[in-house]
Amino acid sequence: MSAIFGIVRFDGGEVAIADLKRMCAAMAHRGSGGQRSVAFGPVGLGHCLMRVNAEDRFEAQPLHDPESGATLVADLRLDNREELAEALGIAPEAAAGMADSALLMAAWRRWGEECAEHLLGDFAFALWDAPRKRLLLARDHIGMRGLHWHRGEHFVAFATEAQALLALSEVPRALDEAVTMRALLLDFHARDGSTLFAGIAGVPG
Numbered sequence: 001m002s003a004i005f006g007i008v009r010f011d012g013g014e015v016a017i018a019d020l021k022r023m024c025a026a027m028a029h030r031g032s033g034g035q036r037s038v039a040f041g042p043v044g045l046g047h048c049l050m051r052v053n054a055e056d057r058f059e060a061q062p063l064h065d066p067e068s069g070a071t072l073v074a075d076l077r078l079d080n081r082e083e084l085a086e087a088l089g090i091a092p093e094a095a096a097g098m099a100d101s102a103l104l105m106a107a108w109r110r111w112g113e114e115c116a117e118h119l120l121g122d123f124a125f126a127l128w129d130a131p132r133k134r135l136l137l138a139r140d141h142i143g144m145r146g147l148h149w150h151r152g153e154h155f156v157a158f159a160t161e162a163q164a165l166l167a168l169s170e171v172p173r174a175l176d177e178a179v180t181m182r183a184l185l186l187d188f189h190a191r192d193g194s195t196l197f198a199g200i201a202g203v204p205g
Contacts, residue, residue, distance in 0.1 A: 001030065001031035001049045001050055001052065001122075001145060001160075002030055002031075002047065002048055002049050002059075002160075003027040003031065003047070003050075003075060003159070003160035003161065003164070004018070004022040004045075004046070004047055004048075004050055004073040004074060004076040004125065004126055004147075004158070004159070004160055005027065005037075005045075005047075005048075005050040005073075005158065005159040005164050006020075006043070006044055006045040006046060006073065006126055006128075006135075006155075006157065006158055006159075006177060007019060007020065007023075007043070007044045007047045007155055007156070007168075008042060008043050008044075008128070008135050008155060008156050008157075009042040009043075009154060009155040010042065010154060010155065010156075011153075011154035011155070012035045012042070012077075013042065013154070014039070014041055014042060015039045015041070015042060015043060015044035015092045016201075017031075017037075017039055017044075019044070019167075019168055020037040020039060020044045020046050021037070021156075022063070022167040022168065023046065023159055023164040023167050023168065024037060024048060024164075025045050025163070025167070026159075026161065026163050026164040026167040027048050027070055027159070027160060027161055027163070027178050028048065028164070030048040030050050030160070031048030031050065032049075032050055032051075033049035033050055033051040033056065033059075034048075034049045035047070035048045035049070036049075036061065036062065037062070038062050038064075038071070040058055042106065043061045043071075043128050043130075045071055045073045045126065045128060046062065046073065047061035047062055047073045047074075047094065048160075049061070050153040052077070053077055053100075054141045055081070055098070055099055055100050056099070056100075058097060058098060058099035058102070059099040059100075059101060059184040059203065060099070060118060061073050061074065061101055062175075063101050063105055065105050065108075065109065066134065067109065068108070068109050068129075068131075069129070069130040069131045070105070070108060070109075070127055070128065070129050070130065071127070071130070072101060072104065072108070072125060072126070072127045072128075073125065073126050074100070074101045074123060074124070074125035074126075075123065075124050075125070075145050075160060076100050076101065076104065076119075076121060076122065076123035076124070076125060076140075076145070077100065077121045077122050077123070078100045078104070078120065078121045078123070079120045079121040079126060080121065081095060081100070081103060083094070083120075084103055084107060084118060084119070085098075085103065088103070088106050088107065088110055090103075090106065100121075101125075104119070104123075104125060107119065108127060113136060117140045119140070121140065122124065122140050122142075122144040122145050123138070123139070123140045123145060124138070124139045124140065124145040124146065124147040124160065124195060124203070125137075125138055126138075126147075126158055131202075135156065135158075137158055137203050138203070139203045139204070140162050140203055140205060141205055142205050143204060143205025144205075145160070146160050146161060146202065147159075147160060147185050147203040148160070148161065148162045148165055148195065148200050148201065148202050148203070149165075149170075149200070149201055149202075149203065150165050150171050150199050150200050150201070152170050152171070155170070157171065162195055162196075162197055162200050165197075165200055166197070166200075167200065171199065171200070172197075172199045173197075174197070174199070175196055175198060176194060176195065176196060176197060178194075193205060
């Protein structure tokens with residue numbers, strides 16, 4: 001499966017390209033189909049593509065939509081492409097040449113944050129809504145695809161895998177003792193999004 005990652009700073013600073021490269025390198029095993037990141041001021045988003053489905057040949061992320069000002073990175077497989085395209089008024093021949101991420105962006109334009117309620121399949125995505133200066137993180141209802149995040153004093157970062165967050169010097173490298181103890185007792189079910197790493201949480205399904 002593919003991977004996504006990104007950083008949003010709220011201290012007035014710009015996202016360092018080197019930080020995005022380190023996050024990407026930590027998940028290079030998920031990027032056999034290509035790796036790409038973009039940075040614009042305090043925001044940086046990236047994508048590691050692993051082609052699995054036929055529609056993946058159309059993927060070109062991060063995906064920017066000039067109409068809404070949104071930028072999207074997603075690791076997803078949509079199982080209701082035809083139904084979704086019909087609801088969005090997209091002709092079947094046009095939908096056949098669209099990546100899953102393009103359909104997701106169209107769903108965002110139509111339904112905003114409620115777009116995830118219209119998706120069937122496995123997905124994790126991050127969308128930067130530039131006009132509203134808001135970051136949306138979403139994960140499929142069952143939680144099949146991972147999505148982790150860390151909020152520091154001056155930034156928030158997210159990634160498919162926790163190790164990509166640990167590639168950032170500002171993210172603490174410490175185990176969460178309580179979660180580790182539960183794991184030793186074979187209780188692996190995080191009830192609050194907590195992970196083995198202190199300061200790193202998972203977006204729940």
